[in-house]
Amino acid sequence: MADNSQIAKQVIEAAGGQENISSVAHCATRLRIMLHDKEKADISAIEEIDKVKGAFYNSGQLQVIFGTGTVNRIYEEVTKQEVQGASKAEVKEETKKQGNAFQRWIRTFGDVFVPIIPALVATGLFMGLRGLVTQPEILALFGLTPESIPENFILFTQVLTDTAFIFLPALVAWSTFKVFGGSPILGIVIGLMLVSPALPNAWDIAGGSAEPLTFFGFIPVIGYQGSVLPAFITGIVGAKLEKGLRKKVPEALDLILTPFLVLLIMITLALFVIGPVFHIVENGIFAGTRAVLELPLGLSGLIIGGLHQVIVITGVHHIFNLLEIQLLERVGENAFNPLITAAIAAQGGAALAVGMKSKAKKMKALALPSALSAFLGITEPAIFGVNLRYMRPFIMGLIGGAAGGFFASLTNIAASGMAITVLPGFLLYIGEMSSFVLYLVTNLIAIGVAFALTWAFGYTDKMLEDK
Template sequence: MKNETSKYKKIADQLINIVGKDNIESITHCVTRLRIVVKNRNAIDDDAIQDVDEVKGVFYTGGQYQIILGTGIVNKVFDQVSGVNKDGTEDSKNEETTNTGGSWIDKLKRGIRILSDVFLPIVPILGATGLFLGLKGVMYNPIVLSWIGMTPKMIPNSVTTLLTVLTGTAFNFLPAFICWSAFKKFGGTPVIGFLIGLMLVSPSLPNAYDVASGAIKPIMLFNIIPIEGYQGSVLTALFTGIIGAKLEKRLRRVMPNSMDLIFTPFVVVLVMLTLAFLGFGPIVHLIEQGLVHAIRAFLYLPFGIGGFLIGVLYPLCVMTGLHQMSIVVETSLLAATHFNPMITVEAMYGFANAAVCLALALHSRKASQRSAGISATATQILGVSEPALFGVVLRAGLPALLVMVLCSGLGGGILSLLHIQANSYGLAVALSPLMYIYSAHQLIVYVLVGIGTFIVAFLATNTFAIPKDDRQRSIHEEDKPSMTINDNQIGTTALFAPVVGKVISLNETNDPVFSQKLMGDGFAVEPTNDEIMSPVSGKITMIAETKHAVGITTKSGLEILVHMGIDTVSLKGKPFDIKVKVGDSVHIGQKIAKMNVKEVKADGKDATVMVVMTNMNDVVSDWKLEAINLDEKDYPEIGIATMNGQ
């Protein structure tokens, strides 16, 4: 345990140091990602972040720098974060500072994120309760019991009571958990929120579920106002928690110190209970009931149309960050009905995303992309979708995205048509069937539709969405035997372009040394990207003190010079970040440096990158350049210049 804590402490410290403590306004986390509100996104080195252990990817959206760590890891890393504003709890600057700027869509994303942060701590308890309900369904299944010669009536009352405690407590006291989390998120005292939440579902009040079923009647205050518990009312508890936290903060600013300890909680509890039962509470509760009925009606539109539309839109919401709102909707559904048909439909995104990612990976002509794609597929199957979505599917272009969202919609439509619904949330793809073990029919149908969605998405990707360049696989260095270029043996060595951009001959460069080929022949690239890759496989033999040039020698003895920019020696290394050291072995497409193209141009220099064979007169008899305009979609193994030796 100590070693594990040390591991996550090291990861947390590395991430904070790379992002920069002074660059962080606040940090929180969701189920799979650290979410950091930063002052300057451009100050973060994405490559350094992705080199940290356990990091599966990064992206920036909605004003947040998000680091993908995965389920079960992110919370352990977050717990070890220190020295920065965590979760907005330090005077709640998070909400006030991050909602003041940006476009309306950014403000909407931040608002949704803040609401989802209230519900994230509750996900594990409702997820566990769903599993308890599933196990209870199995235990009480007459067919299962018949295997051991029992019937449901033979189960002792004491066992039934204990199972009721396991399966009912979380839902019965859900408003208390929501109020506690809302107070914590918005800067109040969490225990005050918990007390108010418990009062909303006090056993002294008529249970809302019993009132809804007609078993009992509500209490009539003054013979006019009906009063009942708020079991299953998510929005009422949420509003009570948010308003209560803000009221407490205001009171503490004006309450005399001698009275603050007792009278602030007294006023907050009294005011919020009055508002909840006699003010906004009944109205919000009615609105929530209407929304739950509307969502269920939409999900079960004829022919599965509702499920199809949600299945199509959900991946797009994930791309923009708006999917975080679904946790609020799903919690309301679970609280009101103990079922969650929303996640059933949304889960098809995971199956479709995994299938498209796998098909693209298997067809990739680049070994590095094949490996990354297969890894991202495995990560998606375990529940983390971002590496597959952002790292593979979106990079493959619109056809792959269309296949994924349409197959997601198809699976969702079928499930809604068949009225399949989970009894929990928080599980995806491989683990998601656990949310259906309460019913053999639900479980079997869900698994079959999930597998069918995966197969259809995989086949459709193979048919319609494989990029053209990957259908026509070119020969790569790793696919052919090594060759020696010397006076006695005939062979060829392939040179790859080291950066995305326009390939030109050395004759077209603006440097007389290179354009007249005084150092040797080769080619150049006018870059549109900062990442510099190795054009060959070999060993690093030279790095210029000013970092503007790197020398590589291949196994065949060919010496390659990668020269970044023209006359950039005068910049004294400022725009360059070398990723290798002398003596390192590198392969084609491996990152060897980073050149800040904008900074080079701002200093009045030409950013053209030259690749020169400095000893070609000794080992090469023929040289052929295949000028190719490079496309970022094909990055990093992009374009080939071929050298023929005799």
């Protein structure tokens, strides 16, 4: 097997040489190469390089899948070959004009929410752990009952599980300001203003123990604890306002006047215009989400489990972040997670069948690690490196995802958090043993159906020869 330096040289050569590469960056699994002329790149040659699990051209980039860990090392070697490295922000800037308006909007939406997700993942894990340690069966092992739990311990767990959602508007506004070129610290302050204790608490209003303030006789003003869209739109407008003001305000007054005007104008707009309007929009999105999840006879699982990975290919799957955040904030559990997990696990099952059935060493070396990656929640290697290349395994994976999602929907299981799936996702179900078992069965159905169909109908080595 070639070492990483040789692989880097081969990738550069197949991409059309150093002179054809504008810049290179990487994400968690893929090397992202900006090309001057995409026609000079030989994607088939790239796919034959050691450690490459797939390659395709999308969103204005040549994307080469290496998998987690490996991609970092290959990137380092590529940048040593006199190829200009670029930050993720620079590559995102170059690709902003790629795709249609909806795809660009969703891509920007993802740029805002991806940095926030780790905090929400941790919060979900804390919720699961709290559910585990407060189970009567677990407490009984230590001679305790739920009444034995000290109030201070409950308070401590509430700090761990509630803080991220209470101050979610601050996180969203911070990230939005950062993405749209504003000062992140102003985003944080505006987001904190949206959840100021001087405003009626959103959860108290929802529970009926508080009433909104009324300005000018018709504008309801409330706190926005746990809200997303008001902070997101406020962040976009605020960042653009700041950039505009900095061009007009004299340099000598910029330090004082610009932040003063941004905070004054934006909190006024946020409380009296953006907040009330987009709170209604957010409520509508939530109602639509609940309606889909509550479809009878397991239809929601069939639809989401069956189509989620198709949506991933289009690159607009980040919209699910908003839906999952809303579910966690308003309901306290995430019914999307098991449906998405089924879709991801099934693509892993299909890739596993290809790897085990194939007698070609190259295919085994590609498919088996790709399946493992899918079981850890990352499907790009399995989709682009194996299943989609031969199409039938991908379709069998979609069927497996629909089957697993159907079971999850019928049994009404839900996660305590978001953003982790399949094997890591078990951590989101440890708080309740019945959910843990049902989640296990969901994965087994998805993997088993996809594996069996792919083995029987989805792949033969003749397809490899034809390819």
